[in-house]
Amino acid sequence: MTLRIPLLLTAEIVPFAICTERLAVLLVQQATTWRLPGGPVGGEEDLDAAARRHLAEQTGLGEIYLEQLYTFGEPNRDSGQRAVAVAYYALVRAGFSLADAVPAIAETRWVAVDDMPVLALDHAAIVTLARRRLAAKLAYSTIALQLMPECFTLSQLQAVHEIILGELLDKRNFRKRILALDCIEATGEMARQYGHRPARLFRAKRPGQVDFIK
Template sequence: MNQHPPDGPIDAISIDCLIFGFQNGSLEILLVQHGEGISKGRWALPGGWIKYSESIDESANRILRDLTGVTNIFLEQIKAFGDVSRYPTKRVITIVYYALVKPENYTLHAGFTAADAQWFPVDEVPTLPYDHDQIVAEGITFLKEKARREPIGFNLIPKKFTLLQLQALYEAILGQRLDKPNFRRKILKMNFLEVCKEKQTDVSHRAASLYRFDKRKYERLKDKGFIFEL
């Protein structure tokens, strides 16, 4: 049997990371600029080869850390992309992971084969190499569908938040404006928000009531199954 070095790459299987962020009311995505290789100078998803010695989860976290400096986030696997012609020089299957994070919590440090790492609003993403445009498009669709199935992104807003802040988050994820009274009625009807009996402070406008996410109520609802009709 052929023996492969433990740290050697499996150069037919790669990892790509879709890291979404929410800041300034906008949904953004983390990209790296390739510093070498056939796509040198182009912006792309953070990605690289899996090593023989690591699991795919370990590989995803290592690649993201080495290319961008982003660590300690929960990465969820979406799907594999394996079109025969997705990579120009050989057959490569890539496994895509996703996360939704708060960009201000991370300091980017481009490294390894990346010349730069930056956040881009999803509507300002440049043309990406390989099939990364398709991956981004499917990732955004996945995020929208997930947002309609379950509450997501509560780590992106304060622990105590207003309904307007929550609506802004969902508008950014769904990419559409939502009717304010309708959103509030439906989100409160789901009964996984807890009223804090507090109002905003240090605001120039009328202070709004604050809420918090009640995870126990949500888990009970999730077990029953439900869909957001936003």
């Protein structure tokens, strides 16, 4: 006779943003433990819809870029029950304020990925994999634009790539590559930078869309 074990299916989300020149993740507090936003998937609920619902309810983040990452289903990932988590990562544009979002129902905190507290369950492993996926996609997509404000300089865009990759990039080669992708356009305005010459401002040609490089 086969013993049936109740299965808990959850959606867990890794919200990323660039905060004070570091890649940061938004955590929520549960009792005395920090964890990723997320929770159970309803019996008749779509996975993506569940992820967006928990993200909005717990952090106030609404219409932002969201992508499914991986399914974590190790038998011992939750000592209390058999639990499978479908993980996602989300990207929050620079300048977005949680204070402007719908009030959250949980205590939240932005934490640098390299300086996280101990997290619940296997959430640290989920963050690590999400960061690797994000870094890898820089090579073949325009995903970094989802972390940028509406208008930005090429230097700011390069800085975001460098923060995610953890390495410096050649300025000339980076600009040549980005402009060749035809994914951004000049706004016709200049950004005044203290101690530097004014720099041209750009914006994404297709906001909210990630293009893949062939």
